[in-house]
Amino acid sequence: MSFAADMHMSPDTRFEPVVGLEVHAELQTRSKMFCACPVVDPTSADPNTAVCEVCTGMPGTLPVINERAVEFALRAALALNSQVAPTSVFARKNYFYPDLPKGFQISQYEMPLATGGWLEIEAPQGSKRVAVRRVHLEEDTGKLFHQAGSSLVDFNRAGVPLLEVVSEPELFSIEEVKAYATALRTLLRYIGITSGDMEKGAIRFEANISLRPAGSQSLGIRTEIKNLNSFRSMLRALAYEIDRHRALLASGGAVAQETLRWNESRGETYPERGKEEANDYRYFPEPDLPPLAIDPAWVERIRSSLPELPWARRNRFVTRIGLSADAAGILTAERAIADFFEAVLSAAPEASPEKVAHWVTGEVFSLLHQAGTSLVDFNRAGVPLLEVVSEPELFSIEEVKAYATALRTLLRYIGITSGDMEKGAIRFEANISLRPAGSQSLGIRTEIKNLNSFRSMLRALAYEIDRHRALLASGGAVAQETLRWNESRGETYPERGKEEANDYRYFPEPDLPPLAIDPAWVERIRSSLPELPWARRNRFVTRIGLSADAAGILTAERAIADFFEAVLSAAPEASPEKVAHWVTGEVFSLLHQAGIEIQASRLSPGALAQIISLSEDGRLTLASAKEVLAEVFRTGEAPLALVEQRGLSQVSDREMIEGLVREVLDAHPSQVDQYLAGKRPILEWLFGQVMRSASGRANPAVVRAVLTDRLRASEENRTPR
């Protein structure tokens, strides 16, 4: 019997594994880490549709830090008991790979966002605190698709905010690694910063592992394993490496310190070749980003907004509610399940908690499983739903889109729905038929169900139009049927198995009286409606004098239209076009960068009005006005105080500017001579010198006037000579 075979029959306990884990979690922000591109679902978005100059690394572009991503990372740091650094620094990690358009990744290196901390886990020997080394922010890379000898790259993921949590090497078995990774995923989902969706690659791992003689305190030589994209890969790769190290050490050999990759189909690790030289990442501080200073008051606000964390909740379920540790662990693994359990408990105060736990983890879990491999969440069941059915009067995809958009805007204006498409607050069903152009009769129609986004609806309709058209053009007939939409295949398919069920056997609900509406109530509601989007858009054009485009953009969201009108009335002397320009330009771009809505920003209409006025009456240059706006947006400070503090006010004082012009002309006599000799373009150079000596704060119009006057005077003085 060989030693290796023997080893598998009874595990060799002479060596103890020591594992440290790096966990990367994609943050669920609306926009990317350093640009305004949306974060999209990698499994359904078309490749390279959520990209811009910044995240594809075009020269001359500048990154801007996404405040929401920082907030999410701070939530994680606080939930992990880490110390938040008052100032941290982004760094460039330089390497070449086709999924990295810039040739470097913006990460954090010497000064991470947070250090230290711990995560409590349920290990086989009981509960244990695993020390956290650091928590930092970085950007994700693009994604490569290899097919038949060529590789395609999708940059939708490039620049998506990524949280990295690095543990100390304190995990001493595969079971502990699994418990740690599971507890961390649960925690990050509890605080609402990542979907944790393993199938979509939202959480990925890198592991380092070494073996040491059992009982030893020193560390053996370690290997690092990259590209572990699922729990299963990670645990398999670690088990493989433990066996490999153990066999090497047991036979008196040595482990080579190296970086490995995991081949999932062969079930083996292999050295990461070709990247060896590249592994000196030549980190240096990112020159295009300022150090990230974190306001301690902000940290405290975030700390106090954290929900009860899974470990604390689990303990409360044991000590206060009296559940077993097992039941408490199962019920708190998902926040939605724990919420459901507590809601049942308070609705049935007379029932024993054990009994309720038993029903939930028994019957309810089993029903959830039967209903599909995915979990059913009944939180949505019974939520009031409004259904609006149009007549079949939409004659193109563009009309469908305009109708759906206008209806969503209207329902949001009157404050009855969030309209949040990502959360499924608006969903569609469509019926469609084709008829010969010019005909008044209707063709045979199909109905499409489960259209849960604008994009799905428009794609499904485009698909059906093509399908009907091909059928009719070839002399075939459309079957009248109900279809469903398969988003990933981009096809409709007949709703099978539900055919019989489609006779819904409607009858009046016997448990509810007919709903009688008091006409006086209707009138009260009618008179309480706000100005509706269409009317407001028209008023913006006819009364305020905006273009139809600008009016459309400004009235698409009620909060934006309100903000615009508030700025307008706070700055009555400013032209409406100019105010519209500031709002749809600078303000929109700041909102995108911060990934927030106008209601959540610190910018008040009064402050923007003041900034516009300062710029209009020449007290601020345009560049300074934009600088002040960005700062006010960030801090909520008063514009005038900022202008004062930073010495930004524009110099229009003629006497002072005359002094500057005189100094520049005296300092550059030969350029003045060239100008007087007829080399007129020198004027621009001299103008630039004066502006520079005024640090860009002089009023350009006054400078130009004074400079021209002075030069003309010199010219006249010289002519008689």
Ligand SMILES: [Zn+2]
């Ligand atoms: Zn971008």
